[in-house]
Amino acid sequence: MATQHSRSAARLMMAPAVILLLGWMLVPLTMTLYFSFKKYLPLRGGDLGWVGFDNYVRFVTSSAFWPSIYATLIIVGGVLVITVTLGVLLALLLDRPMWGQGIVRILVIAPFFVMPTVSALVWKNMFMDPINGLFAHLWKFFGAEPVQWMSQASLPSIIMIVSWQWLPFATLILLTAIQSLDGEQLEASEMDGAPPLKRFWFIILPHMSRAITVVILIQTIFLLAVFAEIFVTTGGAFGTKTLSYLIFQRVLESQNIGLGSAGGVYAIILANIIAIFLMRIVGKNLDN
Amino acid sequence: MARAVTTRRKAINTALAWAIGLLIFFPILWTILTSFKTEGQAIADPPIFLFFDWTLENYAIVQERSDYMRYLVNSIIIALGSTALGIVIAVPAAWSMAFVPSKRTKDILMWMLSTKMLPAVGVLYPIYLLFIKMGLLDSRMGLVVVLMLINLPIIVWMLYTYFKEIPGEILEAARMDGATLKEEIIYILTPMAVPGIASTLLLNVILAWNEAFWTLNLTAAKAAPLTAFIASYSSPEGLFYAKLSAASTMAIAPILILGWFSQKQLVRGLTFGAVK
Numbered sequence: 001m002a003t004q005h006s007r008s009a010a011r012l013m014m015a016p017a018v019i020l021l022l023g024w025m026l027v028p029l030t031m032t033l034y035f036s037f038k039k040y041l042p043l044r045g046g047d048l049g050w051v052g053f054d055n056y057v058r059f060v061t062s063s064a065f066w067p068s069i070y071a072t073l074i075i076v077g078g079v080l081v082i083t084v085t086l087g088v089l090l091a092l093l094l095d096r097p098m099w100g101q102g103i104v105r106i107l108v109i110a111p112f113f114v115m116p117t118v119s120a121l122v123w124k125n126m127f128m129d130p131i132n133g134l135f136a137h138l139w140k141f142f143g144a145e146p147v148q149w150m151s152q153a154s155l156p157s158i159i160m161i162v163s164w165q166w167l168p169f170a171t172l173i174l175l176t177a178i179q180s181l182d183g184e185q186l187e188a189s190e191m192d193g194a195p196p197l198k199r200f201w202f203i204i205l206p207h208m209s210r211a212i213t214v215v216i217l218i219q220t221i222f223l224l225a226v227f228a229e230i231f232v233t234t235g236g237a238f239g240t241k242t243l244s245y246l247i248f249q250r251v252l253e254s255q256n257i258g259l260g261s262a263g264g265v266y267a268i269i270l271a272n273i274i275a276i277f278l279m280r281i282v283g284k285n286l287d288n
Numbered sequence: 289m290a291r292a293v294t295t296r297r298k299a300i301n302t303a304l305a306w307a308i309g310l311l312i313f314f315p316i317l318w319t320i321l322t323s324f325k326t327e328g329q330a331i332a333d334p335p336i337f338l339f340f341d342w343t344l345e346n347y348a349i350v351q352e353r354s355d356y357m358r359y360l361v362n363s364i365i366i367a368l369g370s371t372a373l374g375i376v377i378a379v380p381a382a383w384s385m386a387f388v389p390s391k392r393t394k395d396i397l398m399w400m401l402s403t404k405m406l407p408a409v410g411v412l413y414p415i416y417l418l419f420i421k422m423g424l425l426d427s428r429m430g431l432v433v434v435l436m437l438i439n440l441p442i443i444v445w446m447l448y449t450y451f452k453e454i455p456g457e458i459l460e461a462a463r464m465d466g467a468t469l470k471e472e473i474i475y476i477l478t479p480m481a482v483p484g485i486a487s488t489l490l491l492n493v494i495l496a497w498n499e500a501f502w503t504l505n506l507t508a509a510k511a512a513p514l515t516a517f518i519a520s521y522s523s524p525e526g527l528f529y530a531k532l533s534a535a536s537t538m539a540i541a542p543i544l545i546l547g548w549f550s551q552k553q554l555v556r557g558l559t560f561g562a563v564k
Binding site for chain 2: 112124274
Protein backbone atom coordinates (compact mmCIF):
# COMPACT_ATOMS: atom_id res chain seq x y z
CA MET A 1 0.00 0.00 0.00
CA ALA A 2 1.15 3.46 -0.79
CA THR A 3 1.81 5.52 2.27
CA GLN A 4 0.99 9.18 2.76
CA HIS A 5 4.67 9.85 2.36
CA SER A 6 5.01 8.10 -0.98
CA ARG A 7 1.88 9.85 -2.21
CA SER A 8 3.34 13.28 -1.74
CA ALA A 9 6.59 12.10 -3.30
CA ALA A 10 4.60 10.85 -6.26
CA ARG A 11 2.89 14.18 -6.62
CA LEU A 12 6.26 15.88 -6.60
CA MET A 13 7.57 13.54 -9.29
CA MET A 14 4.61 14.29 -11.50
CA ALA A 15 4.73 18.05 -10.99
CA PRO A 16 7.28 19.05 -13.68
CA ALA A 17 5.48 17.18 -16.47
CA VAL A 18 2.04 18.42 -15.40
CA ILE A 19 3.10 22.03 -14.94
CA LEU A 20 4.94 22.16 -18.26
CA LEU A 21 2.06 20.68 -20.22
CA LEU A 22 -0.41 22.91 -18.43
CA GLY A 23 1.62 25.95 -19.43
CA TRP A 24 2.09 24.67 -22.96
CA MET A 25 -1.66 24.27 -23.28
CA LEU A 26 -3.04 27.28 -21.42
CA VAL A 27 -0.69 30.10 -22.39
CA PRO A 28 -0.90 29.84 -26.19
CA LEU A 29 -4.58 28.91 -26.05
CA THR A 30 -5.42 31.98 -24.01
CA MET A 31 -3.40 34.14 -26.38
CA THR A 32 -5.13 32.69 -29.44
CA LEU A 33 -8.52 33.33 -27.85
CA TYR A 34 -7.45 36.87 -26.93
CA PHE A 35 -6.20 37.69 -30.44
CA SER A 36 -9.27 36.17 -32.06
CA PHE A 37 -11.41 38.97 -30.64
CA LYS A 38 -9.05 41.71 -31.83
CA LYS A 39 -8.26 43.42 -35.06
CA TYR A 40 -4.55 42.81 -34.94
CA LEU A 41 -2.25 43.48 -37.90
CA PRO A 42 1.40 43.62 -36.77
CA LEU A 43 2.62 45.02 -40.10
CA ARG A 44 -0.25 47.47 -40.63
CA GLY A 45 -0.92 49.37 -37.44
CA GLY A 46 -0.65 46.61 -34.83
CA ASP A 47 -3.41 46.26 -32.26
CA LEU A 48 -6.48 48.07 -33.60
CA GLY A 49 -8.82 47.20 -30.75
CA TRP A 50 -11.57 44.77 -29.86
CA VAL A 51 -13.93 43.65 -32.57
CA GLY A 52 -16.10 41.06 -30.84
CA PHE A 53 -16.95 38.06 -33.00
CA ASP A 54 -16.10 39.91 -36.20
CA ASN A 55 -13.09 37.69 -36.99
CA TYR A 56 -15.12 34.53 -36.48
CA VAL A 57 -17.77 35.76 -38.89
CA ARG A 58 -15.25 37.01 -41.43
CA PHE A 59 -13.26 33.77 -41.35
CA VAL A 60 -16.25 31.64 -42.32
CA THR A 61 -17.66 34.14 -44.81
CA SER A 62 -14.39 34.69 -46.68
CA SER A 63 -14.29 33.20 -50.17
CA ALA A 64 -11.40 30.91 -49.17
CA PHE A 65 -13.26 29.21 -46.30
CA TRP A 66 -15.54 26.71 -48.03
CA PRO A 67 -12.93 25.64 -50.58
CA SER A 68 -10.57 25.01 -47.66
CA ILE A 69 -13.16 22.86 -45.90
CA TYR A 70 -13.70 20.99 -49.15
CA ALA A 71 -9.94 20.42 -49.64
CA THR A 72 -9.56 19.29 -46.04
CA LEU A 73 -12.44 16.81 -46.27
CA ILE A 74 -11.25 15.40 -49.59
CA ILE A 75 -7.68 14.96 -48.37
CA VAL A 76 -8.58 13.49 -44.98
CA GLY A 77 -11.36 11.32 -46.43
CA GLY A 78 -9.33 10.17 -49.42
CA VAL A 79 -6.29 9.24 -47.37
CA LEU A 80 -8.42 7.44 -44.78
CA VAL A 81 -10.26 5.36 -47.37
CA ILE A 82 -7.04 4.41 -49.16
CA THR A 83 -4.91 3.68 -46.11
CA VAL A 84 -7.57 1.75 -44.19
CA THR A 85 -8.69 -0.36 -47.18
CA LEU A 86 -5.19 -1.14 -48.38
CA GLY A 87 -4.01 -1.45 -44.79
CA VAL A 88 -6.56 -4.18 -44.03
CA LEU A 89 -5.67 -6.09 -47.21
CA LEU A 90 -1.95 -5.71 -46.65
CA ALA A 91 -2.21 -6.75 -43.01
CA LEU A 92 -4.16 -9.88 -44.05
CA LEU A 93 -1.47 -10.70 -46.58
CA LEU A 94 1.45 -10.09 -44.23
CA ASP A 95 -0.17 -12.26 -41.58
CA ARG A 96 0.07 -15.32 -43.84
CA PRO A 97 3.03 -17.65 -43.84
CA MET A 98 5.71 -16.70 -46.34
CA TRP A 99 9.44 -16.56 -46.85
CA GLY A 100 11.24 -13.39 -45.84
CA GLN A 101 8.34 -11.98 -43.81
CA GLY A 102 10.63 -9.80 -41.73
CA ILE A 103 12.15 -8.14 -44.77
CA VAL A 104 8.77 -7.51 -46.41
CA ARG A 105 7.57 -5.91 -43.19
CA ILE A 106 10.55 -3.59 -43.21
CA LEU A 107 9.94 -2.63 -46.85
CA VAL A 108 6.30 -1.85 -46.14
CA ILE A 109 6.99 0.19 -43.01
CA ALA A 110 9.86 2.23 -44.44
CA PRO A 111 7.83 5.17 -45.86
CA PHE A 112 6.69 6.08 -42.35
CA PHE A 113 10.24 7.00 -41.41
CA VAL A 114 10.80 9.34 -44.34
CA MET A 115 10.53 12.95 -43.29
CA PRO A 116 7.48 14.69 -44.81
CA THR A 117 9.50 17.27 -46.75
CA VAL A 118 11.56 14.53 -48.40
CA SER A 119 8.63 12.36 -49.42
CA ALA A 120 6.69 15.33 -50.78
CA LEU A 121 9.62 16.63 -52.85
CA VAL A 122 10.66 13.22 -54.14
CA TRP A 123 7.12 12.45 -55.26
CA LYS A 124 6.58 15.89 -56.73
CA ASN A 125 9.78 15.98 -58.75
CA MET A 126 10.92 12.48 -59.48
CA PHE A 127 7.53 10.86 -59.97
CA MET A 128 4.95 13.52 -60.78
CA ASP A 129 6.97 15.97 -62.83
CA PRO A 130 5.17 16.21 -66.19
CA ILE A 131 8.45 16.14 -68.18
CA ASN A 132 11.09 14.18 -66.28
CA GLY A 133 9.00 12.31 -63.72
CA LEU A 134 8.78 8.53 -63.81
CA PHE A 135 5.01 8.70 -64.23
CA ALA A 136 5.48 10.85 -67.34
CA HIS A 137 7.84 8.22 -68.79
CA LEU A 138 5.36 5.51 -67.92
CA TRP A 139 2.44 7.38 -69.48
CA LYS A 140 4.46 8.07 -72.64
CA PHE A 141 5.50 4.43 -72.80
CA PHE A 142 1.83 3.49 -73.06
CA GLY A 143 1.23 6.26 -75.55
CA ALA A 144 -0.71 8.48 -73.18
CA GLU A 145 -0.33 12.19 -72.59
CA PRO A 146 1.63 12.83 -69.31
CA VAL A 147 -0.50 14.29 -66.53
CA GLN A 148 0.26 17.70 -65.05
CA TRP A 149 -0.09 16.19 -61.61
CA MET A 150 0.46 19.16 -59.36
CA SER A 151 -1.77 21.57 -61.27
CA GLN A 152 -4.43 19.43 -62.97
CA ALA A 153 -4.73 16.68 -60.36
CA SER A 154 -3.47 18.52 -57.31
CA LEU A 155 -5.75 16.96 -54.70
CA PRO A 156 -5.28 13.37 -55.91
CA SER A 157 -1.51 14.00 -55.98
CA ILE A 158 -1.43 15.16 -52.38
CA ILE A 159 -3.71 12.29 -51.37
CA MET A 160 -1.32 9.86 -53.06
CA ILE A 161 1.74 11.28 -51.30
CA VAL A 162 0.12 11.39 -47.88
CA SER A 163 -1.40 7.91 -48.31
CA TRP A 164 2.04 6.53 -49.11
CA GLN A 165 3.31 8.02 -45.86
CA TRP A 166 0.44 6.72 -43.72
CA LEU A 167 -0.22 3.30 -45.22
CA PRO A 168 2.61 1.78 -43.14
CA PHE A 169 1.05 3.10 -39.94
CA ALA A 170 -2.36 1.62 -40.75
CA THR A 171 -0.85 -1.67 -41.89
CA LEU A 172 1.35 -2.04 -38.85
CA ILE A 173 -1.44 -1.43 -36.37
CA LEU A 174 -3.96 -3.61 -38.20
CA LEU A 175 -1.36 -6.37 -38.48
CA THR A 176 -0.79 -6.20 -34.73
CA ALA A 177 -4.53 -6.54 -34.26
CA ILE A 178 -4.85 -9.53 -36.60
CA GLN A 179 -1.98 -11.30 -34.91
CA SER A 180 -3.81 -11.17 -31.60
CA LEU A 181 -6.76 -13.05 -33.13
CA ASP A 182 -7.45 -16.42 -31.61
CA GLY A 183 -6.38 -19.03 -34.15
CA GLU A 184 -8.72 -21.68 -32.77
CA GLN A 185 -11.79 -19.64 -33.52
CA LEU A 186 -10.74 -19.33 -37.14
CA GLU A 187 -9.92 -22.98 -37.34
CA ALA A 188 -13.31 -23.92 -35.94
CA SER A 189 -15.08 -21.77 -38.48
CA GLU A 190 -12.97 -23.31 -41.20
CA MET A 191 -13.96 -26.79 -40.10
CA ASP A 192 -17.59 -25.74 -40.08
CA GLY A 193 -17.10 -24.94 -43.72
CA ALA A 194 -17.23 -21.14 -43.64
CA PRO A 195 -15.84 -19.77 -46.92
CA PRO A 196 -12.88 -17.31 -46.68
CA LEU A 197 -14.98 -14.25 -47.44
CA LYS A 198 -17.44 -15.11 -44.67
CA ARG A 199 -14.60 -15.79 -42.25
CA PHE A 200 -13.19 -12.37 -43.06
CA TRP A 201 -16.53 -10.62 -42.72
CA PHE A 202 -17.84 -12.28 -39.55
CA ILE A 203 -14.69 -13.06 -37.58
CA ILE A 204 -11.63 -11.13 -38.73
CA LEU A 205 -13.23 -7.77 -39.46
CA PRO A 206 -15.19 -7.54 -36.18
CA HIS A 207 -12.00 -8.46 -34.33
CA MET A 208 -10.17 -5.63 -36.11
CA SER A 209 -12.91 -3.06 -35.69
CA ARG A 210 -11.37 -1.43 -32.64
CA ALA A 211 -7.96 -1.19 -34.25
CA ILE A 212 -9.57 0.28 -37.37
CA THR A 213 -11.34 2.89 -35.25
CA VAL A 214 -8.08 3.78 -33.54
CA VAL A 215 -6.31 4.10 -36.90
CA ILE A 216 -9.06 6.34 -38.26
CA LEU A 217 -9.11 8.62 -35.23
CA ILE A 218 -5.35 9.00 -34.87
CA GLN A 219 -4.83 9.52 -38.58
CA THR A 220 -7.63 12.09 -38.70
CA ILE A 221 -5.93 14.15 -36.05
CA PHE A 222 -2.62 14.05 -37.91
CA LEU A 223 -4.20 14.48 -41.35
CA LEU A 224 -6.13 17.58 -40.32
CA ALA A 225 -2.72 19.08 -39.57
CA VAL A 226 -0.99 18.06 -42.83
CA PHE A 227 1.36 20.92 -43.57
CA ALA A 228 4.79 20.16 -45.03
CA GLU A 229 3.36 18.12 -47.89
CA ILE A 230 1.38 21.13 -49.09
CA PHE A 231 4.04 23.68 -48.19
CA VAL A 232 6.70 22.18 -50.48
CA THR A 233 4.46 20.99 -53.33
CA THR A 234 1.70 23.42 -54.29
CA GLY A 235 2.10 26.01 -51.56
CA GLY A 236 -1.67 25.98 -51.20
CA ALA A 237 -2.34 26.69 -54.89
CA PHE A 238 -4.60 24.68 -57.24
CA GLY A 239 -7.30 24.07 -54.65
CA THR A 240 -5.06 22.39 -52.07
CA LYS A 241 -5.47 25.01 -49.40
CA THR A 242 -6.70 23.06 -46.37
CA LEU A 243 -8.13 24.63 -43.25
CA SER A 244 -4.75 24.35 -41.49
CA TYR A 245 -2.94 25.83 -44.45
CA LEU A 246 -5.43 28.68 -44.74
CA ILE A 247 -4.87 29.54 -41.07
CA PHE A 248 -1.11 29.36 -41.56
CA GLN A 249 -1.35 31.80 -44.46
CA ARG A 250 -3.59 34.21 -42.57
CA VAL A 251 -1.22 34.21 -39.62
CA LEU A 252 2.28 34.14 -41.05
CA GLU A 253 1.95 35.21 -44.68
CA SER A 254 -0.66 37.96 -44.53
CA GLN A 255 -0.04 38.64 -40.84
CA ASN A 256 -3.73 39.04 -40.07
CA ILE A 257 -3.46 37.66 -36.57
CA GLY A 258 -7.04 38.26 -35.44
CA LEU A 259 -8.53 36.48 -38.43
CA GLY A 260 -6.00 33.64 -38.27
CA SER A 261 -6.59 33.17 -34.55
CA ALA A 262 -10.34 32.89 -35.08
CA GLY A 263 -9.58 30.21 -37.66
CA GLY A 264 -7.28 28.58 -35.14
CA VAL A 265 -10.10 28.39 -32.61
CA TYR A 266 -12.28 26.65 -35.21
CA ALA A 267 -9.47 24.17 -35.89
CA ILE A 268 -9.06 23.49 -32.19
CA ILE A 269 -12.78 22.86 -31.76
CA LEU A 270 -12.81 20.52 -34.75
CA ALA A 271 -9.80 18.55 -33.47
CA ASN A 272 -11.37 18.29 -30.04
CA ILE A 273 -14.57 16.78 -31.39
CA ILE A 274 -12.52 13.97 -32.92
CA ALA A 275 -10.27 13.72 -29.89
CA ILE A 276 -13.25 13.02 -27.61
CA PHE A 277 -14.02 9.83 -29.53
CA LEU A 278 -10.41 8.71 -29.51
CA MET A 279 -10.01 9.39 -25.81
CA ARG A 280 -13.09 7.36 -25.03
CA ILE A 281 -11.54 4.29 -26.66
CA VAL A 282 -8.14 4.84 -25.09
CA GLY A 283 -9.77 5.44 -21.70
CA LYS A 284 -11.71 2.19 -21.87
CA ASN A 285 -8.50 0.35 -22.53
CA LEU A 286 -6.90 1.96 -19.50
CA ASP A 287 -9.49 0.40 -17.20
CA ASN A 288 -8.54 -3.15 -18.18
CA MET B 289 -2.04 -24.43 -33.58
CA ALA B 290 -0.39 -23.64 -36.86
CA ARG B 291 -2.48 -24.64 -39.80
CA ALA B 292 -1.01 -26.81 -42.50
CA VAL B 293 -0.01 -24.67 -45.44
CA THR B 294 0.87 -26.04 -48.81
CA THR B 295 4.17 -24.95 -50.30
CA ARG B 296 2.37 -23.65 -53.34
CA ARG B 297 0.19 -21.36 -51.25
CA LYS B 298 3.21 -20.13 -49.37
CA ALA B 299 4.99 -19.39 -52.64
CA ILE B 300 2.03 -17.35 -53.89
CA ASN B 301 1.88 -15.39 -50.63
CA THR B 302 5.59 -14.76 -50.80
CA ALA B 303 5.54 -13.54 -54.39
CA LEU B 304 2.57 -11.26 -53.82
CA ALA B 305 3.90 -9.81 -50.57
CA TRP B 306 7.36 -9.18 -52.00
CA ALA B 307 5.91 -7.51 -55.10
CA ILE B 308 3.77 -5.17 -53.00
CA GLY B 309 6.57 -4.55 -50.51
CA LEU B 310 8.99 -3.59 -53.27
CA LEU B 311 6.37 -1.37 -54.88
CA ILE B 312 5.84 0.51 -51.62
CA PHE B 313 9.57 0.76 -51.01
CA PHE B 314 10.32 1.76 -54.59
CA PRO B 315 10.27 5.59 -54.14
CA ILE B 316 12.93 5.25 -51.46
CA LEU B 317 14.99 2.86 -53.57
CA TRP B 318 14.68 5.15 -56.57
CA THR B 319 15.83 8.13 -54.51
CA ILE B 320 18.88 6.23 -53.27
CA LEU B 321 19.75 5.05 -56.79
CA THR B 322 19.29 8.50 -58.30
CA SER B 323 21.63 10.00 -55.72
CA PHE B 324 24.49 8.05 -57.35
CA LYS B 325 23.71 9.20 -60.90
CA THR B 326 24.93 12.24 -62.76
CA GLU B 327 22.28 14.92 -63.27
CA GLY B 328 22.07 13.96 -66.94
CA GLN B 329 21.45 10.32 -66.19
CA ALA B 330 18.95 11.21 -63.50
CA ILE B 331 16.55 12.57 -66.11
CA ALA B 332 17.50 10.17 -68.91
CA ASP B 333 14.65 9.07 -71.19
CA PRO B 334 13.98 6.16 -70.84
CA PRO B 335 15.00 6.10 -67.16
CA ILE B 336 18.09 4.08 -66.26
CA PHE B 337 17.55 1.68 -63.42
CA LEU B 338 20.92 0.19 -62.50
CA PHE B 339 23.36 0.47 -65.38
CA PHE B 340 24.65 4.00 -65.00
CA ASP B 341 28.05 5.39 -64.03
CA TRP B 342 27.90 5.30 -60.27
CA THR B 343 29.25 8.51 -58.79
CA LEU B 344 29.54 10.14 -55.39
CA GLU B 345 29.83 13.67 -56.75
CA ASN B 346 26.29 14.67 -55.67
CA TYR B 347 27.09 14.03 -52.05
CA ALA B 348 30.19 16.21 -52.33
CA ILE B 349 28.28 18.99 -54.10
CA VAL B 350 25.42 18.99 -51.58
CA GLN B 351 27.84 19.29 -48.69
CA GLU B 352 29.94 21.95 -50.40
CA ARG B 353 27.11 24.17 -51.65
CA SER B 354 24.71 24.07 -48.79
CA ASP B 355 26.74 23.19 -45.77
CA TYR B 356 24.81 20.00 -45.15
CA MET B 357 26.75 19.28 -41.98
CA ARG B 358 25.31 22.29 -40.19
CA TYR B 359 21.74 21.13 -40.80
CA LEU B 360 22.66 17.62 -39.80
CA VAL B 361 24.16 18.82 -36.53
CA ASN B 362 21.03 20.89 -35.87
CA SER B 363 18.81 17.88 -36.52
CA ILE B 364 20.86 15.70 -34.21
CA ILE B 365 20.92 18.27 -31.41
CA ILE B 366 17.20 19.00 -31.70
CA ALA B 367 16.13 15.34 -31.93
CA LEU B 368 18.40 14.06 -29.18
CA GLY B 369 18.05 17.14 -26.99
CA SER B 370 14.27 17.20 -27.01
CA THR B 371 14.09 13.45 -26.41
CA ALA B 372 16.60 13.48 -23.56
CA LEU B 373 14.88 16.42 -21.89
CA GLY B 374 11.51 14.74 -22.36
CA ILE B 375 12.73 11.48 -20.81
CA VAL B 376 14.20 13.25 -17.80
CA ILE B 377 10.87 14.97 -17.13
CA ALA B 378 8.66 12.00 -18.03
CA VAL B 379 10.39 9.16 -16.18
CA PRO B 380 9.52 10.38 -12.67
CA ALA B 381 5.99 11.24 -13.75
CA ALA B 382 5.32 7.91 -15.44
CA TRP B 383 7.03 6.11 -12.58
CA SER B 384 4.83 7.60 -9.93
CA MET B 385 1.68 7.07 -11.98
CA ALA B 386 2.52 3.42 -12.54
CA PHE B 387 3.63 2.54 -9.01
CA VAL B 388 1.73 4.97 -6.81
CA PRO B 389 -1.53 5.33 -8.73
CA SER B 390 -4.21 7.53 -7.27
CA LYS B 391 -7.80 8.16 -8.24
CA ARG B 392 -6.74 10.95 -10.51
CA THR B 393 -3.99 9.09 -12.37
CA LYS B 394 -6.28 8.13 -15.21
CA ASP B 395 -7.63 11.65 -15.55
CA ILE B 396 -4.13 13.09 -15.67
CA LEU B 397 -3.07 10.62 -18.34
CA MET B 398 -6.13 11.40 -20.44
CA TRP B 399 -5.60 15.10 -20.05
CA MET B 400 -1.98 14.78 -21.14
CA LEU B 401 -3.15 12.92 -24.20
CA SER B 402 -5.60 15.71 -24.97
CA THR B 403 -2.79 18.28 -25.13
CA LYS B 404 -1.32 16.23 -27.97
CA MET B 405 -4.53 16.77 -29.93
CA LEU B 406 -4.15 20.54 -29.94
CA PRO B 407 -3.65 21.52 -33.59
CA ALA B 408 -0.31 23.27 -33.94
CA VAL B 409 -1.66 25.81 -36.37
CA GLY B 410 -4.13 26.98 -33.71
CA VAL B 411 -1.32 28.18 -31.49
CA LEU B 412 1.18 29.13 -34.18
CA TYR B 413 1.10 32.86 -33.65
CA PRO B 414 1.27 32.83 -29.83
CA ILE B 415 4.30 30.54 -29.96
CA TYR B 416 5.85 32.62 -32.71
CA LEU B 417 5.30 35.78 -30.68
CA LEU B 418 6.63 34.25 -27.47
CA PHE B 419 9.68 33.05 -29.36
CA ILE B 420 10.37 36.57 -30.65
CA LYS B 421 9.87 38.07 -27.20
CA MET B 422 12.19 35.55 -25.59
CA GLY B 423 14.77 35.66 -28.36
CA LEU B 424 14.20 31.99 -29.15
CA LEU B 425 13.29 32.37 -32.81
CA ASP B 426 15.72 30.42 -34.99
CA SER B 427 17.45 28.92 -31.97
CA ARG B 428 18.08 25.26 -31.28
CA MET B 429 17.14 25.81 -27.66
CA GLY B 430 13.67 26.97 -28.66
CA LEU B 431 13.07 23.97 -30.90
CA VAL B 432 14.35 21.55 -28.29
CA VAL B 433 11.78 22.92 -25.85
CA VAL B 434 8.86 22.94 -28.31
CA LEU B 435 9.52 19.46 -29.65
CA MET B 436 9.98 18.17 -26.12
CA LEU B 437 6.58 19.62 -25.20
CA ILE B 438 4.72 18.23 -28.20
CA ASN B 439 6.19 14.76 -27.62
CA LEU B 440 6.00 14.74 -23.81
CA PRO B 441 2.50 13.18 -23.72
CA ILE B 442 3.68 10.30 -25.93
CA ILE B 443 6.79 9.80 -23.81
CA VAL B 444 4.82 9.73 -20.55
CA TRP B 445 2.27 7.35 -22.05
CA MET B 446 4.77 4.93 -23.47
CA LEU B 447 6.81 4.85 -20.28
CA TYR B 448 3.65 4.41 -18.23
CA THR B 449 2.55 1.36 -20.23
CA TYR B 450 6.03 -0.16 -19.91
CA PHE B 451 6.33 0.53 -16.19
CA LYS B 452 2.87 -0.94 -15.65
CA GLU B 453 4.20 -4.27 -16.87
CA ILE B 454 6.83 -4.45 -14.15
CA PRO B 455 5.27 -6.74 -11.54
CA GLY B 456 4.90 -5.18 -8.10
CA GLU B 457 5.50 -8.54 -6.36
CA ILE B 458 9.12 -8.52 -7.40
CA LEU B 459 9.63 -5.36 -5.37
CA GLU B 460 7.98 -6.87 -2.33
CA ALA B 461 10.17 -9.96 -2.64
CA ALA B 462 13.27 -7.80 -2.76
CA ARG B 463 12.11 -5.88 0.26
CA MET B 464 11.55 -9.08 2.19
CA ASP B 465 15.10 -10.08 1.37
CA GLY B 466 16.23 -6.85 3.00
CA ALA B 467 16.97 -4.71 -0.02
CA THR B 468 17.15 -1.00 0.70
CA LEU B 469 15.29 1.47 -1.47
CA LYS B 470 18.53 2.37 -3.21
CA GLU B 471 19.36 -1.25 -3.96
CA GLU B 472 15.82 -1.78 -5.12
CA ILE B 473 16.11 0.99 -7.67
CA ILE B 474 19.60 0.13 -8.90
CA TYR B 475 19.42 -3.66 -9.04
CA ILE B 476 15.78 -4.41 -9.73
CA LEU B 477 13.81 -1.53 -11.17
CA THR B 478 16.40 0.01 -13.46
CA PRO B 479 17.29 -3.18 -15.36
CA MET B 480 13.60 -3.91 -15.84
CA ALA B 481 12.81 -0.41 -17.00
CA VAL B 482 15.72 0.04 -19.41
CA PRO B 483 14.15 -1.73 -22.42
CA GLY B 484 10.99 0.39 -22.13
CA ILE B 485 12.96 3.60 -21.77
CA ALA B 486 15.15 2.67 -24.74
CA SER B 487 12.15 2.03 -27.00
CA THR B 488 10.56 5.28 -25.93
CA LEU B 489 13.78 7.10 -26.65
CA LEU B 490 14.06 5.56 -30.10
CA LEU B 491 10.52 6.38 -31.19
CA ASN B 492 10.79 9.94 -29.99
CA VAL B 493 14.07 10.59 -31.74
CA ILE B 494 12.31 9.50 -34.93
CA LEU B 495 9.28 11.73 -34.31
CA ALA B 496 11.44 14.74 -33.46
CA TRP B 497 13.75 14.17 -36.44
CA ASN B 498 10.81 14.21 -38.87
CA GLU B 499 8.75 16.98 -37.24
CA ALA B 500 8.03 19.48 -39.98
CA PHE B 501 5.63 22.12 -38.74
CA TRP B 502 7.51 23.87 -35.98
CA THR B 503 10.92 23.23 -37.50
CA LEU B 504 9.82 24.96 -40.72
CA ASN B 505 8.03 27.84 -39.06
CA LEU B 506 10.35 28.69 -36.20
CA THR B 507 13.72 28.59 -37.94
CA ALA B 508 15.44 30.65 -40.60
CA ALA B 509 19.11 29.87 -41.13
CA LYS B 510 20.97 29.29 -37.88
CA ALA B 511 18.93 26.55 -36.23
CA ALA B 512 17.30 25.01 -39.31
CA PRO B 513 17.40 21.21 -39.27
CA LEU B 514 17.24 18.80 -42.21
CA THR B 515 13.47 19.17 -42.72
CA ALA B 516 14.02 22.82 -43.59
CA PHE B 517 17.16 22.04 -45.60
CA ILE B 518 15.19 19.69 -47.85
CA ALA B 519 12.32 22.17 -48.13
CA SER B 520 14.79 24.64 -49.68
CA TYR B 521 14.83 22.34 -52.72
CA SER B 522 11.18 23.13 -53.44
CA SER B 523 12.15 26.04 -55.67
CA PRO B 524 15.24 24.73 -57.46
CA GLU B 525 17.25 26.08 -60.37
CA GLY B 526 18.44 23.90 -63.24
CA LEU B 527 19.01 20.19 -62.97
CA PHE B 528 18.75 19.00 -59.42
CA TYR B 529 17.26 15.49 -59.22
CA ALA B 530 20.53 13.79 -58.34
CA LYS B 531 21.40 16.44 -55.76
CA LEU B 532 17.90 16.37 -54.27
CA SER B 533 18.24 12.59 -54.04
CA ALA B 534 21.64 12.77 -52.37
CA ALA B 535 20.38 15.32 -49.85
CA SER B 536 17.24 13.26 -49.23
CA THR B 537 19.17 10.04 -48.80
CA MET B 538 21.41 11.65 -46.21
CA ALA B 539 18.41 13.10 -44.39
CA ILE B 540 16.45 9.85 -44.12
CA ALA B 541 19.17 7.21 -43.81
CA PRO B 542 19.81 7.51 -40.05
CA ILE B 543 16.11 7.38 -39.27
CA LEU B 544 15.35 4.49 -41.61
CA ILE B 545 17.93 2.45 -39.75
CA LEU B 546 16.66 3.50 -36.31
CA GLY B 547 13.10 2.94 -37.47
CA TRP B 548 13.70 -0.66 -38.39
CA PHE B 549 14.76 -1.34 -34.84
CA SER B 550 11.69 0.31 -33.38
CA GLN B 551 8.84 -1.12 -35.46
CA LYS B 552 7.33 -3.03 -32.55
CA GLN B 553 7.37 -0.03 -30.23
CA LEU B 554 5.88 2.11 -32.93
CA VAL B 555 2.44 0.57 -32.50
CA ARG B 556 2.38 1.02 -28.75
CA GLY B 557 3.74 4.55 -28.88
CA LEU B 558 1.50 5.87 -31.60
CA THR B 559 -1.75 4.39 -30.34
CA PHE B 560 -1.16 5.38 -26.72
CA GLY B 561 -1.39 1.76 -25.71
CA ALA B 562 -4.80 1.32 -27.34
CA VAL B 563 -3.38 -1.39 -29.60
CA LYS B 564 -0.62 -3.62 -28.32
